[in-house]
Amino acid sequence: MAASPSGALGALDPTSDRAVFRQIADQIREAIDKGRFKEGDKLPSESELVEHYGVSRMTVRNSLSILQTEGLVVSEHGRGVYVRPRPPVRRLASDRFARRHREQGKSAFIVEAEAAGSKSEVDSLEVGEERPSQDIAARLGSPRRVLARRRRYLLDGRPVEFATSYLPLDLARNTPIAQPNPGPGGIYARLEELGHRLDHFDEEIKARMPTPQEVRTLRLASGVPVIHLIRTAYDTEGRAVEVCDTVMAADAYVLSYRLPAT
Template sequence: MTGSLVGTEAGHSAYDAEAEKVTPFVDSIRVYPDKAPADIAQRLGLRKGAEVLVRSRRYLSDGQPTETATSYIPWELAKGTPMVETNPGPGGIYARIEEGGHQLGRFTEDVTARMPTPDEVKVLRLAPGSPVIGLVRTAYDVDDQAVEVCDTVMSADLYVLSYELPAS
């Protein structure tokens, strides 16, 4: 798989846009309100312990676990919307965020490489010694308000992160 998770095609999740050549599948999804971890609250510009909607899922390609992704959306943006459902509808949570009046303006991504936690080894079915790529993406609206943080952990041997950046 190759991927920058920024810039998905209209109506597709980031994962679906990246998985065009394989059979993608989500085998587990959990959606629930919770208190934001300190680092997530900071990225979202929320007070420590603020309530967020958590959307956690594991993705597979041709039956092989490839990544986990956990999205955090400020509860004030998510409550009472289809985002609290397992299937938020066409276009996913970004479409629901925009329907709520927050036009997406930009994304930031922080990419790291590291050894996996024991839980990540199990969930991703990693071979001993296999590293993971951590990618934390923050979505901002056009008013520069953070509207979502997605913490993705990818099996490093299955991905190439490819970015094109303007020179100016």
């Protein structure tokens, strides 16, 4: 059943220099933010909004288009416009690669999913040898060939990120790391068993709009950006032993870090 405009939406301000369609979008956005329209609710129909605001149908459509571009609502053909459900937010915490988790046989994604009270899953797994890009090669010390591990991560059945790990072949070939399932604790646990005790990780993070392929892979709604994270793992000898290139749905994450003050 569609939500009613009365009570949830106000009136237009005729003295404002802000365009009418933007005022309407502002009011609907505020109603969503304050929970007057909840996730999954059907918004008032175009006809109801036309009547409520006393504007043309095209003005209402322009308003709804703004909200769709922002990723707040989705239009279902023949049914109406709905407040888009959001995936559970996971905190990308600074301790997700702590050794204690690996010693418990848990990968970083499993740790994060458990903290969110959600079920984790990995699919679309591909493992193989390849020639690295110039950027990846530079980060790993210029190896000619690498082992690449590509996978997509799902949270409660919904894709939230996909990642590719690149490891020098002299470290990974003919080891459990080259298997689809590297075992408890993931590839970092296997690296340490092979004598490459991890010392630290460097991460570079940026936000951008997704490519068409990323939209399909992560099933992103219109207007939802991605977080692009590149992480390099170093052992205690200072060698880069892995580069992980990760793309995440930005609406599924909060980045949470503890930084020392000294």
